[in-house]
Amino acid sequence: MTRDTQEIEKKSSAEPQDQWVRLQSIDGFCYLVKRKVANASGTIRNMLDSDAGGYAEAISRQCEINERGIIVEKMVEYMGFKTYYETANPKEDVPVKEFLERIPPEIVLELLLAADYQEM
Amino acid sequence: MAPRKHGPDFSLSKTWEDLSKNIREIQNHNASNLSFEENHRYAYNMVLYKHGETLYNGVRNLVIENLETLAGEEIVPTFPTGTSDPSMQNDEEDVLLKALRKVWDDHRSNMVRLGQILKYMDRSYTKDANVPDTHNMGLQLFLDHIIKPPIKDHLVSAILSQVRHERDGESIHRSTVKGCVDVFLSLEVDRDGTTVYKRDLEPVFLSESQDFYEKEGKRLLHSCDGPEFLRLAEERFEAEASRTNHYLSSQTTQPLLQVLKDNLLTPHLESVISKENSGLDAMVDNSQFDHLSRLFRLCRMVPTGIPCLQASLKKSIIRRGREINQVSLGDDLGDANDAEDVKEKGKGKAKASALGIQPAVTWVQDVLALKDKFDIVWQNSFQSNRELEITLNDAFGTFVNQNEKCSEFISLFIDDNLRRGIKGKTDLEVEAILDKTITIFRFISEKDVFERYYKGHLAKRLLHSRSASDDAEHNMLTKLKIECGVQFTQKMEGMFNDMKISADTTKSYLDHVSKTTAPEIELSVTVMTSNAWPMTNNPSACILPSQMDKACKSFEQFYHSKHSGRRLDWQLNLGNADVHVRFQDRSHELNVSTLALVILLLFENLGDDETLSYSDIKGATSIEPDELKRQLQSLACAKYKVLRKHPSGRDVKESDTFSFNHAFTCPMKKVKIGTISNKVENKEERKETLERIDEERRYQTDACIVRIMKDRKHMKHNDLVNQVTAQLTSKFSPEPMLIKKRIEHLIEKEYLERCEDRKSYNYLA
Numbered sequence: 001m002t003r004d005t006q007e008i009e010k011k012s013s014a015e016p017q018d019q020w021v022r023l024q025s026i027d028g029f030c031y032l033v034k035r036k037v038a039n040a041s042g043t044i045r046n047m048l049d050s051d052a053g054g055y056a057e058a059i060s061r062q063c064e065i066n067e068r069g070i071i072v073e074k075m076v077e078y079m080g081f082k083t084y085y086e087t088a089n090p091k092e093d094v095p096v097k098e099f100l101e102r103i104p105p106e107i108v109l110e111l112l113l114a115a116d117y118q119e120m
Numbered sequence: 121m122a123p124r125k126h127g128p129d130f131s132l133s134k135t136w137e138d139l140s141k142n143i144r145e146i147q148n149h150n151a152s153n154l155s156f157e158e159n160h161r162y163a164y165n166m167v168l169y170k171h172g173e174t175l176y177n178g179v180r181n182l183v184i185e186n187l188e189t190l191a192g193e194e195i196v197p198t199f200p201t202g203t204s205d206p207s208m209q210n211d212e213e214d215v216l217l218k219a220l221r222k223v224w225d226d227h228r229s230n231m232v233r234l235g236q237i238l239k240y241m242d243r244s245y246t247k248d249a250n251v252p253d254t255h256n257m258g259l260q261l262f263l264d265h266i267i268k269p270p271i272k273d274h275l276v277s278a279i280l281s282q283v284r285h286e287r288d289g290e291s292i293h294r295s296t297v298k299g300c301v302d303v304f305l306s307l308e309v310d311r312d313g314t315t316v317y318k319r320d321l322e323p324v325f326l327s328e329s330q331d332f333y334e335k336e337g338k339r340l341l342h343s344c345d346g347p348e349f350l351r352l353a354e355e356r357f358e359a360e361a362s363r364t365n366h367y368l369s370s371q372t373t374q375p376l377l378q379v380l381k382d383n384l385l386t387p388h389l390e391s392v393i394s395k396e397n398s399g400l401d402a403m404v405d406n407s408q409f410d411h412l413s414r415l416f417r418l419c420r421m422v423p424t425g426i427p428c429l430q431a432s433l434k435k436s437i438i439r440r441g442r443e444i445n446q447v448s449l450g451d452d453l454g455d456a457n458d459a460e461d462v463k464e465k466g467k468g469k470a471k472a473s474a475l476g477i478q479p480a481v482t483w484v485q486d487v488l489a490l491k492d493k494f495d496i497v498w499q500n501s502f503q504s505n506r507e508l509e510i511t512l513n514d515a516f517g518t519f520v521n522q523n524e525k526c527s528e529f530i531s532l533f534i535d536d537n538l539r540r541g542i543k544g545k546t547d548l549e550v551e552a553i554l555d556k557t558i559t560i561f562r563f564i565s566e567k568d569v570f571e572r573y574y575k576g577h578l579a580k581r582l583l584h585s586r587s588a589s590d591d592a593e594h595n596m597l598t599k600l601k602i603e604c605g606v607q608f609t610q611k612m613e614g615m616f617n618d619m620k621i622s623a624d625t626t627k628s629y630l631d632h633v634s635k636t637t638a639p640e641i642e643l644s645v646t647v648m649t650s651n652a653w654p655m656t657n658n659p660s661a662c663i664l665p666s667q668m669d670k671a672c673k674s675f676e677q678f679y680h681s682k683h684s685g686r687r688l689d690w691q692l693n694l695g696n697a698d699v700h701v702r703f704q705d706r707s708h709e710l711n712v713s714t715l716a717l718v719i720l721l722l723f724e725n726l727g728d729d730e731t732l733s734y735s736d737i738k739g740a741t742s743i744e745p746d747e748l749k750r751q752l753q754s755l756a757c758a759k760y761k762v763l764r765k766h767p768s769g770r771d772v773k774e775s776d777t778f779s780f781n782h783a784f785t786c787p788m789k790k791v792k793i794g795t796i797s798n799k800v801e802n803k804e805e806r807k808e809t810l811e812r813i814d815e816e817r818r819y820q821t822d823a824c825i826v827r828i829m830k831d832r833k834h835m836k837h838n839d840l841v842n843q844v845t846a847q848l849t850s851k852f853s854p855e856p857m858l859i860k861k862r863i864e865h866l867i868e869k870e871y872l873e874r875c876e877d878r879k880s881y882n883y884l885a
Contacts (some may be wrong), residue, residue: 042239046160046239053154053156054151055155055233055236056152057155057157058152058156059152064155065157066157066161105769117240119239119243
């Protein structure tokens with residue numbers, strides 16, 4: 001691993017363990033994300049679905065995302081962004097423009113493909 | 121790390137080989153060992169590289185394969201073995217239905233798992249290719265490969281058989297049946313949303329139920345009594361409702377209950393209601409309110425129920441009413457004989473007359489009791505249903521009016537109560553009695569007949585001061601007024617008014633004579649307005665002894681001085697007198713009718729042994745023969761024999777002679793001598809009353825016709841008859857024949873003329 005594990009959100013000790021899932025990029029970056037946030041992706045949601053069994057990922061709560069860390073990081077940022085503004089006060093402006101400005105142009109195409117795959 | 125490239129390293133055969141292997145693993149419940157990401161990517165890549173169709177058909181074939189395997193391994197072995205032992209059958213069916221449910225659950229969870237990894241295919245390929253997505257494909261394949269003969273037929277017959285077991289009283293696992301029925305309910309066979317349940321199960325279930333309840337209805341009818349039938353039928357309704365709620369579908373509830381109504385209730389209700397010894401009559405007799413409530417509830421479910429109940433109620437009430445009528449009629453005849461027996465044995469007249477009103481009182485009490493009985497049933501069991509109330513009233517009206525003496529009986533009943541019945545009762549009790557009487561009164565259709573009798577009885581009560589309570593009298597009058605309007609009671613109120621004025625007049629007369637010359641006799645006079653009182657206007661002629669004559673003259677003088685131009689007629693037959701008589705032992709105060717006093721005064725100056733013959737008395741008083749005989753009878757033949765008749769005997773003959781009975785003794789000082797009290801009229805009196813009523817009706821009809829014609833000037837015959845009928849119905853029900861006759865009478869009198877079309881009339885002013 002070339003970089004340290006980053007945590008996007010602070011884990012609160014009061015919350016049960018299965019509230020959190022680990023997203024791991026192909027190059028070894030790990031992101032601990034709230035399940036609610038992870039569910040912003042349709043594909044990850046299905047991956048983690050543990051109704052009547054489920055796949056290996058649902059049981060280990062570890063999802064290997066077949067993307068580079070920089071892509072996964074942006075995805076996670078977007079998932080957090082989406083989850084927040086979905087439940088926020090409807091009067092509040094959604095700073096879409098600011099978000100778009102934060103996407104480095106060199107990863108745009110790759111991010112787009114990843115978003116299609118991840119259904120988000 | 122460099123951006124990932126979608127390279128040409130994709131191999132269709134390799135990908136599908138891995139994916140199909142994994143799908144089989146999923147179908148073997150091993151999904152937890154598989155990576156979602158891996159399989160999702162396989163499917164994603166296949167779709168991405170334009171192999172969606174291969175993927176779709178491949179998955180489809182795998183699902184079919186799996187379903188066929190499941191059917192063969194799980195369901196077919198549980199097919200019934202054709203055993204005839206019901207409990208074995210029950211178990212086998214249970215196993216079969218459970219197996220189906222297991223296969224369904226398996227299949228469904230497989231399809232969810234597959235749907236998750238095939239998500240990209242559903243998003244991209246199925247829509248473009250216009251084929252069902254994974255979920256719907258799963259449903260469709262289940263329909264095609266599991267819900268097909270022979271599996272489907274076995275399932276349907278197992279469900280029906282389970283229902284049959286339960287109807288026969290065996291216990292089944294409802295949850296198992298429900299599990300299978302739910303599968304049927306969630307499978308749609310066409311785009312309209314028709315489910316397998318609706319297509320394959322409900323119709324056969326309903327026809328099976330129909331057969332069952334057709335037989336069940338007949339069986340219950342033959343093996344059970346009325347209440348039992350109703351109880352079981354209601355239980356069946358509840359059981360079937362609970363069945364559809366618990367393990368069938370609520371959409372079946374209504375059609376199924378309709379099957380029950382059509383087979384269990386509609387064809388049998390009438391037979392149950394009219395069952396001998398346990399039908400409606402028996403339930404009413406035994407006050408089985410629970411059973412009657414159930415009967416009512418069941419009747420209300422089907423359209424023919426209430427009319428059937430109405431008809432039976434009516435029949436029952438009329439039958440009971442007829443019995444009451446019969447008893448009163450029988451009593452009447454028996455009583456007439458009794459009365460004659462009494463006369464022959466020389467017993468008191470008072471007793472005979474007390475018996476005289478007995479049939480009337482009994483009749484009214486019986487009718488009231490019957491009414492109470494049905495009212496209680498109506499309130500307790502029939503939820504105070506309006507339609508049934510109408511039926512009850514109708515039925516009571518019918519039989520009450522079938523007793524042609526109903527008006528007289530009711531009036532006599534009221535008379536009896538107002539004279540003595542209400543003594544010692546509280547106002548509330550009196551009120552209750554009067555109210556009850558009014559309820560029967562309402563049933564009478566010929567209110568004018570009642571009016572006549574009531575007036576007669578009221579007049580007697582007033583003149584003889586027999587009324588127990590003035591308040592009660594007025595109360596009754598108010599009630600009648602409420603029922604029939606002011607006109608009905610106008611004359612009765614006139615009577616009360618006359619009584620009041622007469623009391624004042626008498627008082628001022630007595631004041632007047634005490635200041636001038638008082639006649640020997642103290643006089644109390646009731647002046648009756650001739651048209652308000654029901655008495656005949658021709659007073660019975662009578663020669664008064666001079667002292668009485670003087671008293672009368674004195675009053676006439678006084679009265680005319682106050683009201684000149686009025687005519688006074690003396691109704692001596694209605695009066696009474698108190699007279700002191702000296703007998704051998706002691707003197708008594710006798711209360712006798714005025715005419716009896718006239719007779720007694722003839723004996724005043726006779727010697728001890730002198731006698732007067734019948735013709736002597738007749739000559740001296742010129743009282744009419746019938747009246748005279750009655751008066752003599754009450755003086756000489758009743759309990760207190762003030763006169764002696766020679767020869768003695770019960771009946772007065774024209775050859776008899778009479779002498780004063782000096783030896784008369786009686787323990788009491790005051791003696792009241794037989795005023796004839798009310799009793800049921802005999803045939804002749806009745807005939808007379810009816811004639812008078814007929815006469816009155818003719819006048820009323822005439823008046824009514826003229827009133828209408830005066831208003832309309834010209835009218836068709838039929839319209840006129842209808843109008844007259846409508847206006848007179850509150851008093852009596854006029855026959856069209858009567859109206860026609862009166863119209864002809866009025867034409868003769870030139871109030872009306874017949875028009876040229878022979879169908880209508882003109883009014884002639």
